[in-house]
Amino acid sequence: xxxxxxxxxxxxxxxxxxxxxxxxxxxxxxxxxxxxxxxxxxxxxxxxxxxxxxxxxxxxxxxxxxxxxxxxxxxxxxxxxxxxxxxxxxxxxxxxxxxxxxxxxxxxxxxxxxxxxxxxxxxxxxxxxxxxxxxxxxxxxxxxxxxxxxxxxxxxxxxxxxxxxxxxxxxxxxxxxxxxxxxxxxxxxxxxxxxxxxx
Amino acid sequence: xxxxxxxxxxxxxxxxxxxxxxxxxxxxxxxxxxxxxxxxxxxxxxxxxxxxxxxxxxxxxxxxxxxxxxxxxxxxxxxxxxxxxxxxxxxxxxxxxxxxxxxxxxxxxxxxxxxxxxxxxxxxxxxxxxxxxxxxxxxxxxxxxxxxxxxxxxxxxxxxxxxxxxxxxxxxxxxxxxxxxxxxxxxxxxxxxxxxxxx
DNA sequence: TTAATTTTGCTAACGGTGTTAGGTAAATTG
DNA sequence: CAATTTACCTAACACCGTTAGCAAAATTAA
Numbered sequence: 013x014x015x016x017x018x019x020x021x022x023x024x025x026x027x028x029x030x031x032x033x034x035x036x037x038x039x040x041x042x043x044x045x046x047x048x049x050x051x052x053x054x055x056x057x058x059x060x061x062x063x064x065x066x067x068x069x070x071x072x073x074x075x076x077x078x079x080x081x082x083x084x085x086x087x088x089x090x091x092x093x094x095x096x097x098x099x100x101x102x103x104x105x106x107x108x109x110x111x112x113x114x115x116x117x118x119x120x121x122x123x124x125x126x127x128x129x130x131x132x133x134x135x136x137x138x139x140x141x142x143x144x145x146x147x148x149x150x151x152x153x154x155x156x157x158x159x160x161x162x163x164x165x166x167x168x169x170x171x172x173x174x175x176x177x178x179x180x181x182x183x184x185x186x187x188x189x190x191x192x193x194x195x196x197x198x199x200x201x202x203x204x205x206x207x208x209x210x211x
Numbered sequence: 212x213x214x215x216x217x218x219x220x221x222x223x224x225x226x227x228x229x230x231x232x233x234x235x236x237x238x239x240x241x242x243x244x245x246x247x248x249x250x251x252x253x254x255x256x257x258x259x260x261x262x263x264x265x266x267x268x269x270x271x272x273x274x275x276x277x278x279x280x281x282x283x284x285x286x287x288x289x290x291x292x293x294x295x296x297x298x299x300x301x302x303x304x305x306x307x308x309x310x311x312x313x314x315x316x317x318x319x320x321x322x323x324x325x326x327x328x329x330x331x332x333x334x335x336x337x338x339x340x341x342x343x344x345x346x347x348x349x350x351x352x353x354x355x356x357x358x359x360x361x362x363x364x365x366x367x368x369x370x371x372x373x374x375x376x377x378x379x380x381x382x383x384x385x386x387x388x389x390x391x392x393x394x395x396x397x398x399x400x401x402x403x404x405x406x407x408x409x410x
Numbered sequence: 411t412t413a414a415t416t417t418t419g420c421t422a423a424c425g426g427t428g429t430t431a432g433g434t435a436a437a438t439t440g
Numbered sequence: 441c442a443a444t445t446t447a448c449c450t451a452a453c454a455c456c457g458t459t460a461g462c463a464a465a466a467t468t469a470a
Contacts (some may be wrong), residue, residue: 019446048428058449069428074428088345098349098356099406105346106375106402110395113379126380146287147304150297157297164396170381170389171401175370176305178377180312182369183326188300190369196309197363202370202405203305209297209404218417237454247457257420259459 027065034072038118054058073122080119087112125185147172154210168210175202226264228254233271239316272321284309325380346371352407364387369410374401 033054037046048069052059066072091108092101113120120126151172152165179202183195190198232253236245247268251258265271290307291300312319319325350371351364378401382394389397 015234051240085345092345092349096353100351102406103402106398109375110398120379123226124376124380146291147286149325150291150300153297166399167393167400170397172301174381174397174401175374176377176379177306177381178375180309180319181323181380182376183372183375185325194366197372198366198369199305199309201366202373205404205408207301262421
């Protein structure tokens with residue numbers, strides 16, 4: 013039956029239209045602007061049609077989430093394959109990870125629940141500065157005690173903070189299955205490594 | 212005038228009721244369940260009353276955001292004051308930071324835009340595993356090449372990932388004012404420190 | 411005490427969201 | 441040509457943040 017074939021193709025076409033339209037909206041205006049109604053309007057179909065292709069809005073988001081993980085795996089693989097040395101592999105993969113997040117901001121946000129529907133806490137400048145200063149001070153003391161004068165304290169503070177925040181937010185968003193105890197061990201491991209490197 | 216005094220007190224009372232009720236809702240059901248209407252119902256006032264105390268919903272959230280920063284600064288300060296040695300100060304503050312995030316999950320989410328209105332990307336188990344395996348492999352190689360046999364590769368992978376994710380998500384959420392170039396330098400700094408520590 | 415004015419709080423609406431029940435018109439089948 | 445399936449839409453439900461406009465109460469002035 014060629015007719016049912018064509019119908020299947022047409023239905024598939026609508027499905028991919030939904031996804032591509034959704035992506036266009038996200039790219040232009042961010043995740044917060046993505047709504048079922050806006051997709052429906054853009055593809056010139058009524059709202060319930062979308063629910064014939066996806067169970068709900070989350071199902072649409074999941075498509076992009078999975079796509080993101082596949083893309084990340086791909087760039088990591090190519091980075092890894094460039095060199096047989098494991099240490100250089102790690103360096104290269106780290107850079108690839110960073111580049112992926114930069115070039116695919118929207119994917120990364122979805123994959124790790126970062127900055128979605130954020131509340132724009134920008135007004136607390138002075139409150140932020142306080143805890144920043146607190147963490148910065150001992151770092152500067154350690155640096156000044158060493159002969160290595162070209163160490164950037166601001167850079168070191170940022171490294172310190174990144175380690176902490178990465179650890180915490182991975183646990184908070186439930187992106188990991190490790191226990192609290194292991195998480196705490198990771199913390200101590202990472203920080204002691206940081207301090208060793210500081211000297 | 213005692214009357215205007217009492218009125219001011221009563222108004223202040225309503226304001227703090229709004230905040231405490233909002234907090235109760237968040238604690239019980241998370242940020243996604245917090246709505247102006249639910250607060251109004253709980254304090255037994257109509258919705259517009261809330262707008263007499265706060266410009267909008269975001270203003271309410273900002274209160275908790277600022278409170279969070281103040282709390283964080285406090286615990287960091289006490290941690291720092293426990294020891295004059297800067298290295299031990301860093302260790303202690305790192306632990307304090309971690310404990311703060313654990314005990315004040317809701318505050319931390321708000322402060323750093325983590326896992327808010329997240330899309331629950333849980334279905335991509337196999338997709339996740341792929342990139343995990345890729346990053347894990349070179350770590351295991353390095354570990355096995357060294358004599359230190361008690362190094363946990365799973366722990367090391369998590370450290371590696373935390374550094375990366377922390378760096379990325381801080382930049383994505385706009386929680387930092389550093390440039391892309393500096394951010395990249397932090398990346399290289401942190402990773403080289405990690406690898407050095409791995410050996 | 412009464413009239414004018416301010417304060418206080420409400421109802422009801424606007425425009426938006428995700429989701430679904432129920433009905434109509436078109437296309438396919440018998 | 442009639443019956444049935446398929447495709448699709450309208451309209452609603454229950455939420456959301458936000459605001460305009462009005463009624464009642466409290467305060468002040470005469």
